[in-house]
Amino acid sequence: MITTAPKTAADAVGQLKQISSVVPVAAIVLGSGVSVLDDLHDARVISYQELFGLAPGVAGHSGTLTIGHTEDGPMVAVLRGRFHLYEGYDWPTVTLAARAIVEWGVPNLLLTNAAGGLNLEYSVGDLMVLTGYRDHLNPQLKTTGLLPAIKIPPTDCRNSLSEKLLEVGEKLTLGSKEKSLQQGVYAGLLGPCYETMAEIEMLRRLKADAVGMSTVPEMLSCDGSATTAAAVSVITNVWRPEEAMGGHEEVLTASKNASKRLDRLFRAVLTELGKA
Protein backbone atom coordinates (compact mmCIF):
# COMPACT_ATOMS: atom_id res chain seq x y z
CA MET A 1 0.00 0.00 0.00
CA ILE A 2 1.52 3.30 -1.10
CA THR A 3 0.56 6.43 0.82
CA THR A 4 0.62 9.97 -0.54
CA ALA A 5 0.58 13.08 1.65
CA PRO A 6 -2.65 15.02 1.21
CA LYS A 7 -0.82 18.37 1.14
CA THR A 8 1.65 19.81 -1.34
CA ALA A 9 4.92 21.68 -0.81
CA ALA A 10 3.10 24.89 -1.83
CA ASP A 11 0.46 24.24 0.86
CA ALA A 12 3.19 23.81 3.46
CA VAL A 13 5.05 26.95 2.35
CA GLY A 14 1.81 28.95 2.59
CA GLN A 15 1.46 27.87 6.23
CA LEU A 16 5.11 28.48 7.02
CA LYS A 17 4.90 32.03 5.67
CA GLN A 18 2.00 32.68 8.00
CA ILE A 19 4.09 31.52 10.95
CA SER A 20 7.28 33.36 10.02
CA SER A 21 7.71 36.33 7.72
CA VAL A 22 11.46 35.72 7.83
CA VAL A 23 12.94 32.90 5.77
CA PRO A 24 15.34 30.92 8.01
CA VAL A 25 19.01 30.82 7.12
CA ALA A 26 18.90 27.04 7.45
CA ALA A 27 16.57 24.11 7.96
CA ILE A 28 17.67 21.02 9.85
CA VAL A 29 16.06 17.61 9.48
CA LEU A 30 16.61 15.30 12.44
CA GLY A 31 16.75 11.53 12.02
CA SER A 32 16.00 8.70 14.44
CA GLY A 33 16.71 9.72 18.01
CA VAL A 34 18.81 12.74 17.03
CA SER A 35 18.05 15.74 19.22
CA VAL A 36 19.55 19.20 18.73
CA LEU A 37 18.54 22.83 19.18
CA ASP A 38 15.91 22.04 21.79
CA ASP A 39 15.99 25.57 23.21
CA LEU A 40 15.31 27.87 20.27
CA HIS A 41 14.25 31.40 21.17
CA ASP A 42 10.88 32.74 20.04
CA ALA A 43 10.06 29.19 19.01
CA ARG A 44 6.92 28.49 17.02
CA VAL A 45 5.99 24.85 16.57
CA ILE A 46 3.75 23.26 13.98
CA SER A 47 3.01 19.56 13.71
CA TYR A 48 3.64 17.59 10.52
CA GLN A 49 0.01 16.55 10.69
CA GLU A 50 -1.00 20.20 10.31
CA LEU A 51 1.74 21.09 7.86
CA PHE A 52 1.80 18.05 5.58
CA GLY A 53 -1.41 16.26 6.54
CA LEU A 54 0.54 13.28 7.87
CA ALA A 55 2.46 12.34 10.99
CA PRO A 56 5.60 10.17 10.90
CA GLY A 57 5.03 6.77 12.44
CA VAL A 58 8.55 5.71 13.45
CA ALA A 59 9.81 5.76 17.04
CA GLY A 60 12.31 8.55 17.61
CA HIS A 61 10.57 11.03 15.32
CA SER A 62 8.28 13.56 17.00
CA GLY A 63 6.90 14.98 13.77
CA THR A 64 7.12 18.72 14.38
CA LEU A 65 8.70 21.71 12.70
CA THR A 66 10.05 24.40 15.01
CA ILE A 67 11.02 27.87 13.81
CA GLY A 68 13.14 30.00 16.10
CA HIS A 69 16.65 31.29 16.59
CA THR A 70 19.64 30.27 18.64
CA GLU A 71 21.06 32.66 21.18
CA ASP A 72 22.75 35.37 19.11
CA GLY A 73 22.17 33.20 16.07
CA PRO A 74 20.01 33.36 12.98
CA MET A 75 16.53 32.04 12.33
CA VAL A 76 16.42 28.31 11.79
CA ALA A 77 13.74 25.69 11.13
CA VAL A 78 14.16 22.33 12.85
CA LEU A 79 12.22 19.41 11.41
CA ARG A 80 11.96 16.53 13.86
CA GLY A 81 11.28 13.42 11.83
CA ARG A 82 10.79 12.45 8.23
CA PHE A 83 8.72 10.18 6.03
CA HIS A 84 10.40 7.06 4.72
CA LEU A 85 9.90 4.87 1.67
CA TYR A 86 9.89 1.77 3.86
CA GLU A 87 6.79 3.08 5.63
CA GLY A 88 5.00 2.85 2.31
CA TYR A 89 5.11 6.55 1.45
CA ASP A 90 5.68 7.45 -2.17
CA TRP A 91 8.59 9.55 -3.41
CA PRO A 92 6.64 12.87 -3.48
CA THR A 93 5.73 12.34 0.19
CA VAL A 94 9.22 11.31 1.25
CA THR A 95 10.63 14.44 -0.40
CA LEU A 96 7.78 16.74 0.61
CA ALA A 97 9.52 18.44 3.54
CA ALA A 98 12.72 19.02 1.57
CA ARG A 99 10.76 20.38 -1.40
CA ALA A 100 8.88 22.74 0.92
CA ILE A 101 12.20 24.00 2.31
CA VAL A 102 13.45 24.60 -1.23
CA GLU A 103 10.23 26.32 -2.26
CA TRP A 104 10.29 28.50 0.85
CA GLY A 105 13.71 29.73 -0.28
CA VAL A 106 15.76 28.44 2.66
CA PRO A 107 19.37 28.64 1.46
CA ASN A 108 20.81 25.79 3.57
CA LEU A 109 19.44 22.36 4.43
CA LEU A 110 21.27 20.28 7.03
CA LEU A 111 20.15 16.66 7.08
CA THR A 112 20.92 14.18 9.82
CA ASN A 113 20.41 10.46 10.01
CA ALA A 114 21.24 7.48 12.15
CA ALA A 115 23.49 5.17 10.16
CA GLY A 116 25.19 1.84 10.56
CA GLY A 117 28.96 2.08 10.30
CA LEU A 118 30.55 0.09 7.49
CA ASN A 119 33.99 1.63 7.76
CA LEU A 120 35.81 -0.45 10.35
CA GLU A 121 37.77 2.57 11.52
CA TYR A 122 34.58 4.20 12.73
CA SER A 123 33.25 4.01 16.28
CA VAL A 124 29.78 4.27 17.73
CA GLY A 125 28.92 7.93 18.18
CA ASP A 126 31.12 9.21 15.36
CA LEU A 127 29.68 11.96 13.19
CA MET A 128 30.23 11.50 9.47
CA VAL A 129 29.82 14.39 7.05
CA LEU A 130 28.64 13.01 3.73
CA THR A 131 31.05 13.52 0.86
CA GLY A 132 29.04 11.21 -1.35
CA TYR A 133 26.03 8.97 -1.40
CA ARG A 134 24.74 5.87 -3.12
CA ASP A 135 21.10 5.78 -4.15
CA HIS A 136 19.93 2.21 -3.56
CA LEU A 137 16.41 3.15 -2.54
CA ASN A 138 14.98 4.98 -5.51
CA PRO A 139 11.56 3.50 -6.44
CA GLN A 140 12.78 3.31 -10.06
CA LEU A 141 14.96 0.43 -8.90
CA LYS A 142 11.85 -1.69 -8.33
CA THR A 143 11.70 -2.03 -12.10
CA THR A 144 15.37 -2.62 -12.80
CA GLY A 145 16.65 -4.11 -9.58
CA LEU A 146 19.75 -2.78 -7.81
CA LEU A 147 22.40 -3.85 -10.31
CA PRO A 148 22.23 -0.62 -12.36
CA ALA A 149 22.70 1.38 -9.15
CA ILE A 150 25.62 -0.80 -8.08
CA LYS A 151 27.39 -0.19 -11.39
CA ILE A 152 27.62 3.56 -10.92
CA PRO A 153 30.00 5.31 -8.55
CA PRO A 154 28.70 7.27 -5.56
CA THR A 155 27.32 10.74 -6.21
CA ASP A 156 29.75 13.38 -4.99
CA CYS A 157 27.86 15.74 -2.68
CA ARG A 158 30.66 17.93 -1.41
CA ASN A 159 29.72 21.61 -1.47
CA SER A 160 30.20 24.85 0.45
CA LEU A 161 27.93 23.65 3.27
CA SER A 162 29.63 20.30 3.77
CA GLU A 163 32.98 22.12 3.70
CA LYS A 164 31.64 24.53 6.33
CA LEU A 165 30.61 21.61 8.53
CA LEU A 166 34.08 20.08 8.28
CA GLU A 167 35.84 23.39 8.83
CA VAL A 168 33.75 24.30 11.88
CA GLY A 169 33.99 20.72 13.18
CA GLU A 170 37.78 20.91 12.92
CA LYS A 171 37.86 24.14 14.91
CA LEU A 172 35.67 22.66 17.62
CA THR A 173 37.88 19.63 18.08
CA LEU A 174 41.14 21.57 18.09
CA GLY A 175 42.63 21.40 21.54
CA SER A 176 39.87 19.17 22.83
CA LYS A 177 39.74 15.42 23.37
CA GLU A 178 36.83 15.19 21.01
CA LYS A 179 37.24 13.02 17.94
CA SER A 180 37.37 14.74 14.56
CA LEU A 181 34.45 14.50 12.22
CA GLN A 182 34.53 11.58 9.83
CA GLN A 183 33.77 12.10 6.18
CA GLY A 184 32.54 9.44 3.86
CA VAL A 185 30.01 7.88 1.56
CA TYR A 186 26.48 7.09 2.74
CA ALA A 187 24.53 4.26 1.14
CA GLY A 188 20.78 4.85 1.22
CA LEU A 189 18.89 1.54 1.23
CA LEU A 190 15.17 0.94 1.15
CA GLY A 191 14.91 -1.04 4.42
CA PRO A 192 13.09 -1.65 6.67
CA CYS A 193 15.14 -4.68 7.66
CA TYR A 194 18.75 -4.18 8.54
CA GLU A 195 21.34 -5.53 6.15
CA THR A 196 22.61 -9.09 6.01
CA MET A 197 26.34 -9.62 6.53
CA ALA A 198 26.67 -10.37 2.80
CA GLU A 199 25.05 -7.02 2.03
CA ILE A 200 27.34 -5.26 4.46
CA GLU A 201 30.34 -6.82 2.73
CA MET A 202 28.93 -5.77 -0.64
CA LEU A 203 28.51 -2.17 0.51
CA ARG A 204 32.06 -2.19 1.83
CA ARG A 205 33.26 -3.36 -1.59
CA LEU A 206 31.36 -0.42 -3.03
CA LYS A 207 33.36 1.87 -0.72
CA ALA A 208 30.37 2.97 1.32
CA ASP A 209 31.27 4.08 4.84
CA ALA A 210 27.82 4.11 6.39
CA VAL A 211 24.37 2.80 5.57
CA GLY A 212 20.87 4.02 6.36
CA MET A 213 17.35 4.30 5.01
CA SER A 214 16.89 8.00 4.34
CA THR A 215 18.59 11.28 3.34
CA VAL A 216 19.21 10.46 -0.34
CA PRO A 217 15.71 11.54 -1.46
CA GLU A 218 16.12 14.87 0.33
CA MET A 219 19.58 15.43 -1.14
CA LEU A 220 18.20 14.73 -4.61
CA SER A 221 15.32 17.17 -3.99
CA CYS A 222 17.79 20.02 -3.60
CA ASP A 223 19.64 19.27 -6.83
CA GLY A 224 19.51 22.24 -9.17
CA SER A 225 17.82 24.45 -6.58
CA ALA A 226 19.05 27.47 -4.64
CA THR A 227 19.13 25.36 -1.48
CA THR A 228 22.48 23.83 -0.60
CA ALA A 229 22.10 20.50 1.18
CA ALA A 230 24.64 18.70 3.34
CA ALA A 231 24.20 15.75 5.66
CA VAL A 232 25.69 14.29 8.81
CA SER A 233 25.33 10.64 9.79
CA VAL A 234 25.39 9.63 13.43
CA ILE A 235 27.17 6.28 13.48
CA THR A 236 25.03 4.13 15.74
CA ASN A 237 26.87 0.83 15.41
CA VAL A 238 29.76 -0.62 13.46
CA TRP A 239 29.09 -4.01 11.95
CA ARG A 240 31.72 -6.61 12.52
CA PRO A 241 31.26 -10.31 11.74
CA GLU A 242 32.10 -11.36 15.28
CA GLU A 243 29.55 -9.05 16.89
CA ALA A 244 25.80 -9.52 17.10
CA MET A 245 23.83 -6.88 15.30
CA GLY A 246 21.72 -4.58 17.46
CA GLY A 247 18.27 -3.27 16.67
CA HIS A 248 16.43 0.05 16.67
CA GLU A 249 16.81 0.58 20.43
CA GLU A 250 20.58 0.57 20.00
CA VAL A 251 20.20 3.12 17.20
CA LEU A 252 18.10 5.44 19.36
CA THR A 253 20.52 5.22 22.29
CA ALA A 254 23.58 5.94 20.16
CA SER A 255 21.82 8.84 18.43
CA LYS A 256 20.85 10.36 21.73
CA ASN A 257 24.40 10.09 23.03
CA ALA A 258 25.89 11.73 19.95
CA SER A 259 23.34 14.52 19.89
CA LYS A 260 25.34 16.76 22.24
CA ARG A 261 28.27 16.91 19.81
CA LEU A 262 25.96 17.45 16.89
CA ASP A 263 24.20 20.24 18.77
CA ARG A 264 27.50 22.05 19.34
CA LEU A 265 28.46 21.59 15.70
CA PHE A 266 25.18 22.90 14.33
CA ARG A 267 25.08 25.90 16.66
CA ALA A 268 28.57 26.88 15.52
CA VAL A 269 27.72 26.36 11.86
CA LEU A 270 24.52 28.39 12.21
CA THR A 271 26.47 31.24 13.76
CA GLU A 272 28.83 31.18 10.78
CA LEU A 273 25.93 31.02 8.32
CA GLY A 274 24.28 33.93 10.12
CA LYS A 275 27.37 36.06 9.53
CA ALA A 276 27.43 35.35 5.80
Added chain:
Amino acid sequence: MKLRYAKRIDFTSSYPDFEHFEQFNQKVIELIRDKEKAEVVIVIDRAYGLAPKHEGAHLLSDHLNLSGDNPLVGPNDAIGQRFPVVNNIYLSAADTINQEETWTMGNPLSKLRSGIAAGVKPGLRLNDEELALAYSMGAHFYNWNTVPTMIAAAHAGLKVLAIAVPEGEQLSDAVVMTIRR
Protein backbone atom coordinates in the same frame (compact mmCIF):
# COMPACT_ATOMS: atom_id res chain seq x y z
CA MET B 1 14.12 -25.34 17.45
CA LYS B 2 12.40 -28.33 15.93
CA LEU B 3 12.45 -29.01 12.23
CA ARG B 4 9.22 -30.94 12.61
CA TYR B 5 7.56 -27.58 13.23
CA ALA B 6 8.42 -26.29 9.79
CA LYS B 7 6.44 -24.54 7.11
CA ARG B 8 7.44 -25.96 3.76
CA ILE B 9 7.37 -23.79 0.68
CA ASP B 10 8.34 -24.95 -2.80
CA PHE B 11 8.73 -22.58 -5.72
CA THR B 12 9.83 -25.36 -8.09
CA SER B 13 6.60 -27.40 -8.13
CA SER B 14 8.61 -30.57 -7.49
CA TYR B 15 8.02 -31.75 -3.94
CA PRO B 16 4.64 -33.12 -2.95
CA ASP B 17 4.84 -32.47 0.79
CA PHE B 18 5.30 -28.75 0.25
CA GLU B 19 3.01 -25.78 -0.29
CA HIS B 20 3.52 -24.80 -3.92
CA PHE B 21 3.75 -21.25 -5.17
CA GLU B 22 4.69 -20.04 -8.62
CA GLN B 23 6.33 -17.00 -7.12
CA PHE B 24 6.57 -15.03 -3.90
CA ASN B 25 3.34 -13.16 -3.17
CA GLN B 26 1.03 -12.09 -0.39
CA LYS B 27 -0.17 -15.67 0.09
CA VAL B 28 3.37 -16.72 0.99
CA ILE B 29 3.45 -13.98 3.62
CA GLU B 30 0.09 -15.15 4.96
CA LEU B 31 1.36 -18.72 5.22
CA ILE B 32 4.45 -17.55 7.08
CA ARG B 33 2.40 -15.41 9.44
CA ASP B 34 -0.42 -17.83 10.18
CA LYS B 35 -0.70 -19.16 13.68
CA GLU B 36 0.33 -22.73 12.90
CA LYS B 37 3.13 -23.69 15.26
CA ALA B 38 6.43 -23.38 13.44
CA GLU B 39 9.98 -22.35 14.15
CA VAL B 40 11.44 -22.87 10.72
CA VAL B 41 10.49 -22.23 7.12
CA ILE B 42 11.96 -24.65 4.61
CA VAL B 43 12.16 -23.02 1.19
CA ILE B 44 13.03 -24.66 -2.11
CA ASP B 45 13.62 -22.30 -5.00
CA ARG B 46 15.40 -22.34 -8.34
CA ALA B 47 19.02 -21.20 -8.61
CA TYR B 48 20.13 -19.44 -11.78
CA GLY B 49 23.47 -18.30 -13.06
CA LEU B 50 25.62 -20.42 -10.80
CA ALA B 51 29.19 -19.25 -10.46
CA PRO B 52 31.99 -21.53 -11.65
CA LYS B 53 32.65 -24.25 -9.06
CA HIS B 54 29.13 -23.82 -7.72
CA GLU B 55 27.28 -26.54 -9.56
CA GLY B 56 24.34 -28.38 -8.08
CA ALA B 57 21.90 -27.65 -5.30
CA HIS B 58 22.94 -25.27 -2.54
CA LEU B 59 21.98 -24.42 0.99
CA LEU B 60 21.78 -20.66 1.33
CA SER B 61 24.16 -19.22 3.88
CA ASP B 62 23.28 -15.58 3.21
CA HIS B 63 21.83 -13.29 0.57
CA LEU B 64 22.08 -9.97 -1.21
CA ASN B 65 18.72 -8.37 -1.83
CA LEU B 66 19.23 -6.89 -5.29
CA SER B 67 15.53 -6.70 -6.14
CA GLY B 68 15.07 -3.03 -5.29
CA ASP B 69 12.09 -4.01 -3.17
CA ASN B 70 11.28 -5.43 0.23
CA PRO B 71 8.16 -7.34 1.34
CA LEU B 72 8.03 -5.38 4.60
CA VAL B 73 7.55 -1.98 2.94
CA GLY B 74 4.38 -0.42 4.30
CA PRO B 75 2.85 -0.24 7.75
CA ASN B 76 4.51 -2.69 10.10
CA ASP B 77 2.65 -5.91 10.91
CA ALA B 78 2.59 -6.40 14.66
CA ILE B 79 3.96 -9.95 14.26
CA GLY B 80 7.47 -8.48 14.13
CA GLN B 81 9.63 -5.44 14.68
CA ARG B 82 9.64 -2.41 12.40
CA PHE B 83 13.36 -2.92 11.74
CA PRO B 84 14.06 -6.66 11.87
CA VAL B 85 17.60 -7.90 12.14
CA VAL B 86 17.98 -10.49 9.38
CA ASN B 87 21.36 -11.93 10.20
CA ASN B 88 21.85 -15.53 11.32
CA ILE B 89 18.45 -16.48 9.96
CA TYR B 90 19.58 -19.12 7.46
CA LEU B 91 20.15 -22.55 8.97
CA SER B 92 23.23 -24.46 7.95
CA ALA B 93 23.42 -28.23 7.61
CA ALA B 94 25.21 -28.30 10.94
CA ASP B 95 22.31 -26.45 12.54
CA THR B 96 20.01 -29.32 11.57
CA ILE B 97 22.14 -32.15 12.89
CA ASN B 98 20.80 -32.27 16.39
CA GLN B 99 17.35 -31.03 15.66
CA GLU B 100 15.41 -34.25 15.47
CA GLU B 101 17.53 -37.32 15.80
CA THR B 102 20.98 -38.47 15.00
CA TRP B 103 21.33 -39.04 11.29
CA THR B 104 22.15 -42.73 10.93
CA MET B 105 23.77 -42.29 7.55
CA GLY B 106 25.18 -38.83 8.05
CA ASN B 107 23.30 -35.66 7.30
CA PRO B 108 22.62 -35.46 3.54
CA LEU B 109 22.17 -31.70 3.82
CA SER B 110 25.82 -31.43 4.74
CA LYS B 111 26.69 -32.74 1.27
CA LEU B 112 25.12 -29.67 -0.29
CA ARG B 113 27.41 -26.79 -1.03
CA SER B 114 26.50 -23.56 0.76
CA GLY B 115 26.31 -20.29 -1.10
CA ILE B 116 25.15 -16.71 -1.17
CA ALA B 117 22.11 -15.91 -3.29
CA ALA B 118 21.42 -12.65 -5.04
CA GLY B 119 17.69 -12.07 -4.84
CA VAL B 120 16.41 -10.40 -8.01
CA LYS B 121 13.00 -9.43 -9.30
CA PRO B 122 10.94 -12.52 -10.25
CA GLY B 123 11.34 -13.33 -13.92
CA LEU B 124 14.51 -11.27 -14.35
CA ARG B 125 17.34 -13.08 -16.14
CA LEU B 126 20.79 -11.63 -15.65
CA ASN B 127 23.09 -11.27 -18.64
CA ASP B 128 26.78 -12.16 -18.44
CA GLU B 129 27.83 -8.67 -17.43
CA GLU B 130 25.22 -8.52 -14.68
CA LEU B 131 26.16 -11.98 -13.48
CA ALA B 132 29.81 -11.00 -13.28
CA LEU B 133 28.79 -7.94 -11.26
CA ALA B 134 26.67 -10.07 -8.91
CA TYR B 135 29.58 -12.49 -8.42
CA SER B 136 31.93 -9.60 -7.72
CA MET B 137 29.54 -8.46 -4.99
CA GLY B 138 29.76 -11.87 -3.31
CA ALA B 139 26.85 -13.81 -4.83
CA HIS B 140 27.26 -17.38 -6.08
CA PHE B 141 23.93 -17.54 -7.97
CA TYR B 142 20.66 -15.71 -8.10
CA ASN B 143 17.06 -16.61 -7.48
CA TRP B 144 13.66 -14.99 -7.42
CA ASN B 145 11.70 -16.00 -4.36
CA THR B 146 13.88 -17.04 -1.45
CA VAL B 147 15.03 -13.58 -0.39
CA PRO B 148 11.58 -12.03 0.15
CA THR B 149 10.44 -15.28 1.78
CA MET B 150 13.38 -15.17 4.18
CA ILE B 151 12.75 -11.50 5.02
CA ALA B 152 9.09 -12.21 5.78
CA ALA B 153 10.11 -15.25 7.85
CA ALA B 154 12.77 -13.35 9.79
CA HIS B 155 10.24 -10.63 10.56
CA ALA B 156 7.91 -13.30 11.92
CA GLY B 157 10.67 -14.69 14.12
CA LEU B 158 11.31 -17.83 12.09
CA LYS B 159 14.56 -19.37 10.92
CA VAL B 160 14.96 -20.45 7.31
CA LEU B 161 16.41 -23.57 5.75
CA ALA B 162 16.72 -22.49 2.13
CA ILE B 163 17.69 -24.79 -0.70
CA ALA B 164 18.38 -23.55 -4.21
CA VAL B 165 18.13 -26.08 -7.02
CA PRO B 166 19.45 -25.34 -10.52
CA GLU B 167 17.01 -25.45 -13.43
CA GLY B 168 16.41 -28.95 -14.74
CA GLU B 169 17.75 -30.56 -11.55
CA GLN B 170 16.06 -32.22 -8.61
CA LEU B 171 17.17 -32.67 -5.04
CA SER B 172 18.56 -36.12 -4.35
CA ASP B 173 16.24 -38.62 -2.70
CA ALA B 174 18.40 -38.51 0.40
CA VAL B 175 17.91 -34.77 0.79
CA VAL B 176 14.19 -35.05 0.17
CA MET B 177 13.97 -37.86 2.73
CA THR B 178 15.86 -35.73 5.21
CA ILE B 179 13.43 -32.88 4.77
CA ARG B 180 10.44 -35.22 5.06
CA ARG B 181 11.86 -36.82 8.16
